[in-house]
Amino acid sequence: MTETERQLYQQLLNQLEAPQQQQQQEQQQQQQQQQQQWASSSSPQGPLDALGGPPAAAGPWAGAETEAALRGPQQQVAGLLLLLLLLLLLLLLLLFLLPLLLLLLLLLLLLLLLAFLLLLLLLLLLIGRQLQFTSAP
Numbered sequence: 001m002t003e004t005e006r007q008l009y010q011q012l013l014n015q016l017e018a019p020q021q022q023q024q025q026e027q028q029q030q031q032q033q034q035q036q037q038w039a040s041s042s043s044p045q046g047p048l049d050a051l052g053g054p055p056a057a058a059g060p061w062a063g064a065e066t067e068a069a070l071r072g073p074q075q076q077v078a079g080l081l082l083l084l085l086l087l088l089l090l091l092l093l094l095l096f097l098l099p100l101l102l103l104l105l106l107l108l109l110l111l112l113l114l115a116f117l118l119l120l121l122l123l124l125l126l127i128g129r130q131l132q133f134t135s136a137p
Contacts, residue, residue, distance in 0.1 A: 001009070
């Protein structure tokens with residue numbers, strides 16, 4: 001092989017390797033961005049660990065689409081479980097508070113009745129006293 005052939009061969013090889021190198025650089029940048037996102041997430045182990053799931057698999061094939069596909073169903077399940085828990089708590093609260101509210105209402109009605117009877121007694125006493133004064137000679 002002559003020197004010019006060797007140079008041409010090297011140029012072709014460089015042209016073939018350039019897209020691979022660019023792809024590797026893009027993958028490295030993507031991995032760095034993912035690591036920064038994991039580091040800045042609210043949970044110390046990452047957002048997926050907070051939901052009980054593993055982080056997206058590491059590797060050149062694990063991109064943002066894979067992470068989103070893994071995270072989506074877990075978030076939906078966690079949201080549904082939270083909603084069911086809130087509904088159950090509301091139901092329990094109503095079951096325990098409803099009798100208390102009815103008892104409180106009954107007590108309030110009894111207090112109103114007592115106040116009404118006291119006012120009626122006071123009125124009768126005033127009427128009786130008035131009758132005493134008017135009927136006395």
